[in-house]
Amino acid sequence: YVPEGAKPGDSLDVFIYLDSEDYLIATTEKPFATAGCFAALRVRDVNRIGAFLDWGLPKDLLLPYGEQRKNRKARKGDLVVVYIYLDESSERIVASTRLSRFIDKGPAPFQQGDAVKLLVTDHTDIGYVALINNRYSGVIYDNDAYRELVHGEQLDGYIKQVRPDGKINLVLQKPGYGKVEGIAADILKRLEEEGGYMAVNDRSSPKLIASLFGVSKKSFKMGVGSLYKQRLITIEERGIRLNSNDT
Numbered sequence: 001y002v003p004e005g006a007k008p009g010d011s012l013d014v015f016i017y018l019d020s021e022d023y024l025i026a027t028t029e030k031p032f033a034t035a036g037c038f039a040a041l042r043v044r045d046v047n048r049i050g051a052f053l054d055w056g057l058p059k060d061l062l063l064p065y066g067e068q069r070k071n072r073k074a075r076k077g078d079l080v081v082v083y084i085y086l087d088e089s090s091e092r093i094v095a096s097t098r099l100s101r102f103i104d105k106g107p108a109p110f111q112q113g114d115a116v117k118l119l120v121t122d123h124t125d126i127g128y129v130a131l132i133n134n135r136y137s138g139v140i141y142d143n144d145a146y147r148e149l150v151h152g153e154q155l156d157g158y159i160k161q162v163r164p165d166g167k168i169n170l171v172l173q174k175p176g177y178g179k180v181e182g183i184a185a186d187i188l189k190r191l192e193e194e195g196g197y198m199a200v201n202d203r204s205s206p207k208l209i210a211s212l213f214g215v216s217k218k219s220f221k222m223g224v225g226s227l228y229k230q231r232l233i234t235i236e237e238r239g240i241r242l243n244s245n246d247t
Helices: 180-193 206-213 217-229
Strands: 015-018 024-027 038-046 050-054 061-064 079-087 092-096 115-123 127-132 136-141 154-162 168-171 233-235 240-242
Touching: 015 092, 050 079, 061 079, 079 115, 115 136, 127 168, 180 206, 180 217, 180 233, 180 240, 206 217, 217 233
Parallel strands: 061 092, 136 168
Antiparallel strands: 015 024, 038 050, 038 079, 050 061, 079 092, 115 127, 115 154, 127 136, 154 168, 233 240
């Protein structure tokens, strides 16, 4: 693990951890994530101690049974979202799927429309739970998720609202009319390609809209509304129609 050409006095960036025989090891290999981070990692094996995760180093990362959620034990091949930390009693780096203990519960410094990085951790009756910027937690309601999200998926998102109780609502597209121009342009282009008419409108199902345009129904309606106000389209009972140039 020593870079070619290294010589005494050189400075190297290394990662330090205990190997399987409890020797302190320094390596120039970089793990997928380090202590103090949340990450989605694949389970390589499971035994009586716990699950062992692939984190990019020769020695797998231990996810002890005591650090797993009771209703979701890790199985070989699973992708699990964990928090990685240094266990003070054993001085080993370990993982935990009991994420709520490590999420920042303090006031979040976000404003509506802020762009954030998301990591999907769960799906509930109301929507998807996601980690925000490796620190906070929020919810993407099902009607704001225009497609099915996957456990452990990392994606870009936006702050929809920071509620008075401190909970955070998220969306996958910028709230308000910040995205309308791009979506409206996509709708207009697609109408031109389809000969000026498409059998879809603001009453169509979110699934159909997502399959055609890859956006939520709310964003689609904003785009259609913008085109309608500019008199570029007509909204009909079963679809939308491109207006002629002399309209």
